[in-house]
Amino acid sequence: MxxxxxxxxxxxxxxxxxxxxxxxxxxxxxxxxxxxxxxxxxxxxxxxxxxxxxxxxxxxxxxxxxxxxxxxxxxxxxxxxxxxxxxxxxxxxxxxxxxxxxxxxxxxxxxxxxxxxKDYQKKSYREKVDLCIEAFGTSKQKRALSSRRMNAVGSDIVSTAVTKAAANIIDAKGVTALVQDAAQDDVQTISAFLPPCHEDADRPEHVYKFEDILSPAEYEALRVPAAALASATAEDIAKKAEERSHCSFVLEELKFLPADEKSRDHKARCLWFLDTLIKFSHLKVIKKKHPMGPECPHIISRKLMKNFTSLTYNNGSVQNLVSASMKAKITAYVIVLALHINNFQTDLTVLQNDMKLQESRILDIAKALRLKVSKAKGVPGLENDQNHKLGTLSLPLPVQKAPVGQRKRKKMN
Structure with missing residues (x-):
């Protein structure tokens, strides 16, 4: 070869x-x-x-x-x-x-x-993982996938049913009526957190009774912590204002404490509790057993936790939360207590600033309390500030009316 x-x-x-x-x-x-x-x-x-x-x-x-x-x-x-x-x-x-x-x-x-x-590339990561589970997953993974898909189908059915029901209600009742109902519901929600109102009272002090704000035992417990306010001198008040240890409302009222010892002690107790309520409203999640400090009487601390917080669950533990509704309740009690302090007329703007609220919010609560709201023109000490709003409790009480429409929302810059 x-x-x-x-x-x-x-x-x-x-x-x-x-x-x-x-x-x-x-x-x-x-x-x-x-x-x-x-x-x-x-x-x-x-x-x-x-x-x-x-x-x-x-x-x-x-x-x-x-x-x-x-x-x-x-x-x-x-x-x-x-x-x-x-x-x-x-x-x-x-x-x-x-x-x-x-x-x-x-x-x-x-x-x-x-x-x-092409179709596979268009699928999401979750859908691709589901395809892998269908082909290669364990029995447990396949059952979980089936359960999740069934829940998704159920959610779609519920969402469709809710959408259809809402459309039927809008067609039957009309948008204007629904807006009025929503506004009325908002008023009723606020009313649920107001102090007990006695509409048949013959005197303003009996409309919101002082005993509904502070029980006799709670009032007695305030004697010791309020003693420092009752004995405060002009120098002490000036120092407190410089340190901002109290809210503006309390600092202003301390300048006008009565000379009579009994009346002076009563006003000091009311101011101490009002200041404590305002400070408590600034908290969010209550983590301490005595959030207002050791000087706060135990009966007052228990009242704050029981009446002005809501329970919430977080990471398996129960926590006390000062929610938006609870802050509205605190605001209502602060306004009523301020009315008792100031002969049933109080500056709502000062309280609004102390509680860090929007004006519309505190005015809604004041109107729910059946107060007459007016400007501060002509009130001694406020002549230079015409923007203050005064709330006055007088008889007969104004008739509650549902708002005709909603306020125009301010544009955010």
């Missing part, structure tokens, strides 16, 4: 490299029985598309497809060059041709090809 020599021939006929196939799912038992069909791109003018080819083969069980373009193409075709040699044993001559590798994958559905991943 002569020495073997080889000769490079380039592509096969029609400028096509030889096809080398590899089956992705294993080896074939009888590869000699396979027949292959090649599909070539019609766009022969395009420099890239003219080389695109799809190779198709079919066995008794499966149909295989391979291609040299798209997302599933083998990267080795762009990194390496392949050749096929055909040896003539008699002459020892080998013809060498260009070759191209095809990865044959089974086609499991007539409607899905391996590189059709």
């Amino acid at each position: 002569a020495a073997a020599t080889w000769r490079y021939r380039g592509d096969l006929g029609a400028e096509r490299p030889a096809a080398l196939v590899r089956f992705a799912n294993g080896r074939l038992r009888s590869p000699e029985s396979l027949r292959f069909t090649v599909y070539r791109s019609r766009d022969t003018a395009h420099p890239r598309k003219k080389h695109r080819r799809i190779l198709v083969s079919e066995t008794e069980r499966l149909c295989y497809v391979g291609h040299n373009f798209g997302s599933g193409v083998m990267k080795c075709n762009s990194l390496c060059r392949y050749f096929v040699g055909v040896l003539d044993k008699d002459s020892g001559q080998m013809e060498v041709y260009n070759a191209e590798m095809f990865n044959m994958q089974p086609l499991l559905s007539d409607n899905l090809i391996p590189d059709d991943t």
